[in-house]
Amino acid sequence: MTLLDVKNLHTSYGKVDVLAGVSFEVEPGETYALVGESGSGKTTVIRAIAGLAPAQQGSVKFDGREIRGASERELRPLRKDIAMMFQDPVGSLSPRLTIRSLITEPYRIQGMRQRDLDAEAKRLLEMVNLPAHFADRYPYQLSGGQARRVGVARALALEPKLILADEPTAGLDVSVQGELLNLMNDLRERLGLAMVIITHNLNVVRHVADRMGIMYLGRLVEEGDTETIFADPRHPYTHCLLSANPEPDPDARLERIALKGEPPSLLKRPQGCEFRERCPFAKPICTTVPPWEVENGHGLRCLSPMKAGQAA
Amino acid sequence: MSDTLLQIDNLGVDYETARGDLKALRDITFDVNRGEIVGIVGESGCGKSTLISSILRLTAPNTRFRQGEIRFKGQDLLPLSERRMRALRGEDISIVFQDPMQTHNPVLTIGQQMLDIQHRSKASKAEKRARAAKMLGAVGIPDPEARLDQFPHEFSGGMRQRIAIAMALMSEPDLLIADEPTTALDATLEVQIIERLQELQQQFDCAILFISHHLGVIAELCDRVVVMYAGAVIESGDVREIFHNPKHPYTRRLIDCDPGHIKTRARVLPTIPGEVPDLANLPEGCIFRDRCDQALPCCAHQVPPLTQLQEGHRAACWLNHEEVSA
Numbered sequence A: 001m002t003l004l005d006v007k008n009l010h011t012s013y014g015k016v017d018v019l020a021g022v023s024f025e026v027e028p029g030e031t032y033a034l035v036g037e038s039g040s041g042k043t044t045v046i047r048a049i050a051g052l053a054p055a056q057q058g059s060v061k062f063d064g065r066e067i068r069g070a071s072e073r074e075l076r077p078l079r080k081d082i083a084m085m086f087q088d089p090v091g092s093l094s095p096r097l098t099i100r101s102l103i104t105e106p107y108r109i110q111g112m113r114q115r116d117l118d119a120e121a122k123r124l125l126e127m128v129n130l131p132a133h134f135a136d137r138y139p140y141q142l143s144g145g146q147a148r149r150v151g152v153a154r155a156l157a158l159e160p161k162l163i164l165a166d167e168p169t170a171g172l173d174v175s176v177q178g179e180l181l182n183l184m185n186d187l188r189e190r191l192g193l194a195m196v197i198i199t200h201n202l203n204v205v206r207h208v209a210d211r212m213g214i215m216y217l218g219r220l221v222e223e224g225d226t227e228t229i230f231a232d233p234r235h236p237y238t239h240c241l242l243s244a245n246p247e248p249d250p251d252a253r254l255e256r257i258a259l260k261g262e263p264p265s266l267l268k269r270p271q272g273c274e275f276r277e278r279c280p281f282a283k284p285i286c287t288t289v290p291p292w293e294v295e296n297g298h299g300l301r302c303l304s305p306m307k308a309g310q311a312a
Numbered sequence B: 001m002s003d004t005l006l007q008i009d010n011l012g013v014d015y016e017t018a019r020g021d022l023k024a025l026r027d028i029t030f031d032v033n034r035g036e037i038v039g040i041v042g043e044s045g046c047g048k049s050t051l052i053s054s055i056l057r058l059t060a061p062n063t064r065f066r067q068g069e070i071r072f073k074g075q076d077l078l079p080l081s082e083r084r085m086r087a088l089r090g091e092d093i094s095i096v097f098q099d100p101m102q103t104h105n106p107v108l109t110i111g112q113q114m115l116d117i118q119h120r121s122k123a124s125k126a127e128k129r130a131r132a133a134k135m136l137g138a139v140g141i142p143d144p145e146a147r148l149d150q151f152p153h154e155f156s157g158g159m160r161q162r163i164a165i166a167m168a169l170m171s172e173p174d175l176l177i178a179d180e181p182t183t184a185l186d187a188t189l190e191v192q193i194i195e196r197l198q199e200l201q202q203q204f205d206c207a208i209l210f211i212s213h214h215l216g217v218i219a220e221l222c223d224r225v226v227v228m229y230a231g232a233v234i235e236s237g238d239v240r241e242i243f244h245n246p247k248h249p250y251t252r253r254l255i256d257c258d259p260g261h262i263k264t265r266a267r268v269l270p271t272i273p274g275e276v277p278d279l280a281n282l283p284e285g286c287i288f289r290d291r292c293d294q295a296l297p298c299c300a301h302q303v304p305p306l307t308q309l310q311e312g313h314r315a316a317c318w319l320n321h322e323e324v325s326a
């Protein structure tokens, strides 16, 4: 059964529609990546799923149960099954608690006092490759990447069914990043852990995500198998995004497709296709609103998509 | 006069902890020239943020400067008064912190904060506000005018990062220090920000010290690269040399680990096995030896010096010394 089923999610702050109908599904053991423009609503999506941001419309089903608008009391039993990794690593750890208290907090909230918390702290630190003596430190005594790893340990503590991870590897060097992703891959295989991962690092997406959704201005504009999308992006925005990824080679000459113009305004959404004014491939027909169309599991919101192979 | 803007000489910085002194920086030596973009890369926890907070003297209370000099335009910064340092930070040197929440005051609107940093300017309030909006627009924040009245938590992570960059650029500094300023930016914006930084550097001959784990960004933006490991500089050189001809095993392994090289889905990503040494209890010999796959007998008890291998390229590894590696 589908583990997470998000349908037509809407979030507004005042008059501003930050999410304008987001839908996607995640199966048990699946990793789903949300990528897209900064400010397009990715963090809001996972915060709304976890009940940390408003969602005025739509539905969020976890394990078949509707959880949108659930009260904190109703959500509490689910906090064990759904874990969250926040976008700012240091800011999300309370400054007055030691790392030991922070990573074993989930056990205490769930009332699992009987566990040997010290041993648990040691095990969790080891899992994210931090030395055991870090248990006595405070968040400000950690580097950015170390704080990030504490956030990961905390999220994994209760062996959840679903992790909502906001930029889980930002600020990590490539070796630690590799360790962390290998660890998550391993948990996925052993425990059937499912993940929604938000990341701007396209290299990470390619290696961990089974499927990916690309967001623009509060909506998905494309969705499909990661491999298919990398090989054959159909939406011009996806195409621009993938072509921009900097290569780790000072001599690389990238064939970038430049985006025109400014990031769009939420106050005055563009008419027709909302990407039209910046789209290098826009046609006259794009002044009509493109519908969401799905073909062979590949979803697309574009009236003039790239042809197969055009991106190569 | 040489065109050296920032000169770090033999810098040693400790953190005092219950477990003893943590030797967070040891013998750090490198220069940044006017108009140059220097990248710093290295393992998470190797001391990059400690280094830049030391330059700006914005360190944690348990920090101890043990030795060395930090010279900016020829002047040693360590003996300067707090007041002089504050003036320097506002005008000559700007910083973008790793965690943008460190830059933004949560209870003031972004507009107020951007007015406050222009307190030295004689311009009218309306002009300052217009200038703030223009800077926000320049880093890709839509509706900048309206957005000035919002509070930091009302912006996305990447927007907060871009606002921090915009604020750092407002004073047209001689030196911009940026600690992972693009981690929350999508690839297209990241490229746009890189281009802005390059423009700035050309327009004002501003030097940039740029910390990032994103090797692709380093390769694209920087002229020179400093590689750090466990509190020490282990290699430095021209960006091409570092990427194409690394002379330290750590640098080589780091580059090999970048998934950016691997174009098909990998089941297991490459890593550098082993652990970073405990900075409170440093091992004898080369600090990378435990994890090095090319270690020689002498690596166990002698610290390899950071030696110049050719013009501008230095590395600290015994493999580059024929007399011991032969």
Ligand SMILES: Nc1ncnc2c1ncn2[C@@H]1O[C@H](COP(=O)(O)OP(=O)(O)OP(=O)(O)O)[C@@H](O)[C@H]1O
Residues within 6 Å of the ligand: A140, A141, A142, A143, A144, A145, A146, A171, A173, B015, B016, B017, B022, B024, B043, B044, B045, B046, B047, B048, B049, B050, B051, B060, B061, B062, B098, B279
């Ligand atoms: N106030 C402090 N007291 C004790 N130790 C500290 C303190 N601040 C940092 N450290 C330690 O000093 C080392 C260097 O930290 P620093 O933040 O400079 O690393 P970094 O290179 O910036 O890492 P990252 O890439 O993860 O941000 C780390 O091992 C960290 O745990």
Ligand SMILES: Nc1ncnc2c1ncn2[C@@H]1O[C@H](COP(=O)(O)OP(=O)(O)OP(=O)(O)O)[C@@H](O)[C@H]1O
Residues within 6 Å of the ligand: A013, A018, A037, A038, A039, A040, A041, A042, A043, A044, A045, A087, A266, B153, B154, B155, B156, B157, B158, B159, B184, B185, B186
């Ligand atoms: N509490 C809030 N009040 C008002 N506006 C908000 C609030 N939280 C988010 N927004 C706005 O919602 C939009 C989407 O923000 P969100 O944080 O979801 O973006 P994101 O896709 O995660 O971006 P990034 O990649 O930069 O982190 C932005 O325009 C942001 O300013």
Ligand code: SF4
Residues within 6 Å of the ligand: B248, B249, B250, B286, B287, B288, B289, B290, B292, B293, B294, B295, B296, B299, B304, B316, B317, B318, B319
């Ligand atoms: S000095 Fe020896 S141990 Fe250190 S990096 Fe070089 S070969 Fe490896």
Ligand SMILES: [Mg+2]
Residues within 6 Å of the ligand: A042, A043, A044, A087, A166, B156, B157, B158
């Ligand atoms: Mg976000």
Ligand SMILES: [Mg+2]
Residues within 6 Å of the ligand: A143, A144, A145, B048, B049, B050, B098, B179
């Ligand atoms: Mg840091």
